[in-house]
Amino acid sequence: MSAPTLDRSATGSPDEATLQEQFDATIAADRRIEPRDWMPEGYRKTLVRQVAQHAHSEIIGMQPEGDWLLAAPSLRRKAVLLAKVQDEAGHGLYLYSAAETLGADRADLTDKLIEGRQKYSSIFNYPTPAYADVGVIGWLVDGAAICNQVPLCRSSYGPYARAMIRVCKEESFHQRQGYELLMTMMRGTDEQRAMVQDAVDRWWWPSLMMFGPPDDESPNTAQSMAWGIKRHTNDELRQRFVDMTVPQAQALGVTLPDPDLAWDADSGHWRFGAIDWEEFRRVLAGDGPKNAERIARRRAARDDNAWVVEAATAYARKHERGAA
Amino acid sequence: MHEETVYDALTNAHGEAGHWAFGTGFDDPLAGVDTTVPDGIDPADLGAYCLMLGDDALVLAQRLTQWITRAPELEEEVAIGNIALDLLGQARLLLARAGSVGVLGRSREQATATIPDEDALAYFRDVDEFRSTALVAAPDADFAQAVVRLVAASTVRLAVFTRLRSSRDPVLAAIAAKGVHELAYHRDHAARWVLRLGDGTEESHRRARSAVEAVWPLLADLFTATDVEERLAAAGVAVDPAAVRDEVRDVLTQVLERATLPVPAWPAGAPPRGRLGEHGPELAELLGILQGLARQHPAATW
Ligand SMILES: [Fe+2]
Ligand SMILES: [Fe+2]
Numbered sequence: 001m002s003a004p005t006l007d008r009s010a011t012g013s014p015d016e017a018t019l020q021e022q023f024d025a026t027i028a029a030d031r032r033i034e035p036r037d038w039m040p041e042g043y044r045k046t047l048v049r050q051v052a053q054h055a056h057s058e059i060i061g062m063q064p065e066g067d068w069l070l071a072a073p074s075l076r077r078k079a080v081l082l083a084k085v086q087d088e089a090g091h092g093l094y095l096y097s098a099a100e101t102l103g104a105d106r107a108d109l110t111d112k113l114i115e116g117r118q119k120y121s122s123i124f125n126y127p128t129p130a131y132a133d134v135g136v137i138g139w140l141v142d143g144a145a146i147c148n149q150v151p152l153c154r155s156s157y158g159p160y161a162r163a164m165i166r167v168c169k170e171e172s173f174h175q176r177q178g179y180e181l182l183m184t185m186m187r188g189t190d191e192q193r194a195m196v197q198d199a200v201d202r203w204w205w206p207s208l209m210m211f212g213p214p215d216d217e218s219p220n221t222a223q224s225m226a227w228g229i230k231r232h233t234n235d236e237l238r239q240r241f242v243d244m245t246v247p248q249a250q251a252l253g254v255t256l257p258d259p260d261l262a263w264d265a266d267s268g269h270w271r272f273g274a275i276d277w278e279e280f281r282r283v284l285a286g287d288g289p290k291n292a293e294r295i296a297r298r299r300a301a302r303d304d305n306a307w308v309v310e311a312a313t314a315y316a317r318k319h320e321r322g323a324a
Numbered sequence: 325m326h327e328e329t330v331y332d333a334l335t336n337a338h339g340e341a342g343h344w345a346f347g348t349g350f351d352d353p354l355a356g357v358d359t360t361v362p363d364g365i366d367p368a369d370l371g372a373y374c375l376m377l378g379d380d381a382l383v384l385a386q387r388l389t390q391w392i393t394r395a396p397e398l399e400e401e402v403a404i405g406n407i408a409l410d411l412l413g414q415a416r417l418l419l420a421r422a423g424s425v426g427v428l429g430r431s432r433e434q435a436t437a438t439i440p441d442e443d444a445l446a447y448f449r450d451v452d453e454f455r456s457t458a459l460v461a462a463p464d465a466d467f468a469q470a471v472v473r474l475v476a477a478s479t480v481r482l483a484v485f486t487r488l489r490s491s492r493d494p495v496l497a498a499i500a501a502k503g504v505h506e507l508a509y510h511r512d513h514a515a516r517w518v519l520r521l522g523d524g525t526e527e528s529h530r531r532a533r534s535a536v537e538a539v540w541p542l543l544a545d546l547f548t549a550t551d552v553e554e555r556l557a558a559a560g561v562a563v564d565p566a567a568v569r570d571e572v573r574d575v576l577t578q579v580l581e582r583a584t585l586p587v588p589a590w591p592a593g594a595p596p597r598g599r600l601g602e603h604g605p606e607l608a609e610l611l612g613i614l615q616g617l618a619r620q621h622p623a624a625t626w
Contacts, residue, residue, distance in 0.1 A: 059398070066393045070386060073618040074443045074626045075416050079409060085392055086405030093398050131617060131626075181626070188625045297393060305396030307531070308467050311524025318523065 027228050032158035035101040043227050046220070047157055048104050049118070050229060055095035056113045056120035060294050062088045064128040065137055073131060080177050081134060087170045094163040101159045114299045116286065123210050125288030132185060132192070132199035138178015140200075140207040140245070146171045147241045148211065156228030179248065186253055193253075200249070201257045208272070209280045211238040217277075239269055246270045354417065354495065359424040362492050365561055370493060371427020372455065372552045373562050375445070376599055377484075378418030379456035382446060383607065384477055385411035386614055387464065396467055403513055407474070410506040417499045419445040424495075429453040438625055447618035451608045457598040459542040461607040468521050468528070468535035475514035476539055479575050480546055482507040483568035492560040515579045522583025533585055544591035547572075550599045 019038040026033060033039055062085045069085065072078035096106040112118040123141055128134070149168050155161040185192040212218060212234040224230035232240075249256050260273030282288070361367050388408040395401045422428070423441025430453065435444035459477055464470040485507055488500035521532040547569040549557065556562030573590055580587045597603075618626075 062393050069389050069392055070613045071617045073621070073624070075412060075446055077626050079412050082389065082405055082409055082412065086402055089398050089401035089405065093402070184625060189621065189623050191621065192624050301394050301396070305467055307525065307527045308396035308521070311528030312520045315520040315524045
């Protein structure tokens with residue numbers, strides 16, 4: 001992996017001090033850092049990790065819902081779901097491209113994902129046993145993703161910010177489509193209503209965990225906020241999501257599985273119960289219901305088709321030479 | 325984009341309906357189209373013909389969809405998604421057209437009245453009522469088979485749709501006019517892969533070659549007209565499949581030659597079994613997965 005930066009060996013040299021000053025000024029003025037600009041190594045590394053993890057989440061996130069593509073219960077639902085899963089592949093592509101502007105390499109990042117050296121959002125390690133899960137994922141998981149990602153449209157790193165603008169627009173379609181499926185199912189049979197409630201019961205807490213650990217256990221947040229690659233703390237975003245979602249649940253006619261959920265008129269927020277962070281850590285550490293299966297499929301897509309990629313490379317090389 | 329407007333749009337989720345992804349709207353796919361059958365055309369024949377073309381598209385879309393999350397590259401996930409969405413769109417229009425002329429087979433014995441025609445036909449017909457060919461139903465063992473089958477199927481379909489643009493049925497003509505652009509892209513996309521695989525590495529050449537050997541026999545029944553097609557072709561509504569055979573053979577031969585792949589002998593013509601509802605076990609299996617959930621909940625609305 002080669003990074004297109006200036007020589008970074010002379011740490012503390014006047015040159016680097018000047019560059020650091022310029023970088024700090026850019027951040028302070030809320031302007032964008034672009035790929036050719038100098039940036040501190042910590043900034044680059046943190047960004048590569050964040051963007052890669054985001055890209056991996058988009059790609060692994062295709063699987064839980066993708067499992068329903070073949071069995072979607074109407075042709076229209078099949079088209080909606082196929083378009084959504086395809087969008088997620090597109091999101092993965094933009095994000096890997098953004099990571100490549102930082103000197104990373106897509107194939108290398110994919111290897112790191114498969115070898116467990118980089119993470120993806122642990123929400124995608126939960127199973128999707130019912131079609132209602134497709135609607136609930138759109139509503140809650142895409143909904144939580146939007147809350148996380150809208151602020152990133154103002155990320156200090158230009159390519160990431162621009163990718164996020166496009167991604168967020170599409171995520172908001174996904175959220176509406178998911179919610180609309182649930183509305184339709186709630187108007188259907190008793191069995192369908194029960195399916196929706198059951199799916200909400202299973203996905204509510206994991207979707208709150210999507211915002212990451214609480215602020216007092218999130219040591220990197222302060223540095224990321226200072227660098228402008230994070231705009232709000234985990235707890236702020238989680239609260240925003242809850243406040244947005246509770247009225248939607250009421251309109252839908254489902255109960256959120258939290259007896260402590262209550263409106264707090266003083267603060268103007270919905271208060272919610274304690275999150276089981278033990279489960280979060282367990283799933284993140286690889287012990288979720290579907291971790292092994294998700295990675296196995298990604299590995300199979302890479303390994304079973306390696307001969308295809310080799311063929312495309314060999315063909316391109318031959319025909320490049322032929323043309324020259 | 326301002327942060328606030330995005331959040332606003334989310335909380336007002338029902339304000340506007342104009343933001344659904346392409347091809348995923350609620351509308352009756354034939355809304356606003358004059359579905360009157362032109363004089364002298366037998367609606368039963370027209371509907372049966374639409375099922376042939378629609379079922380091919382539906383079954384091939386389903387086969388392609390099996391590659392999603394399993395494709396060689398992310399770019400290919402997107403491309404396969406596009407192609408499957410196009411075919412699904414064609415299937416929906418054609419099945420809706422069959423329904424609009426009253427051709428619903430036995431589907432309405434099981435499908436409740438709230439289920440639209442396209443879904444009644446897709447989800448509640450039994451396998452012997454399907455009119456697709458063996459070419460689209462065959463499972464693909466590897467990516468080479470997927471792209472060799474796709475180049476064959478889209479070459480045939482493009483040749484048919486090109487002619488159908490002047491069908492006397494205005495609905496078919498409109499579906500074909502839109503479809504030719506899609507199919508030209510499908511064919512070129514698949515052909516480019518066949519070139520890369522045929523002229524890539526030793527292994528890819530070997531795999532492409534076995535794919536061709538597996539797919540070519542499936543071309544045998546594609547160019548034999550059924551009675552329905554003969555009558556409709558004579559009436560200027562359908563295309564006689566025999567009329568496109570030479571063109572298809574020329575195109576496919578050219579693709580294989582450029583891909584440095586041996587061109588197998590063209591298979592002798594066979595009776596159009598699939599078009600008459602005779603299918604192998606692979607179609608029953610595919611339909612079992614496609615239809616399972618919808619049939620478990622026949623009273624549900626999705
Ligand atoms: Fe996404
Ligand atoms: Fe999404």
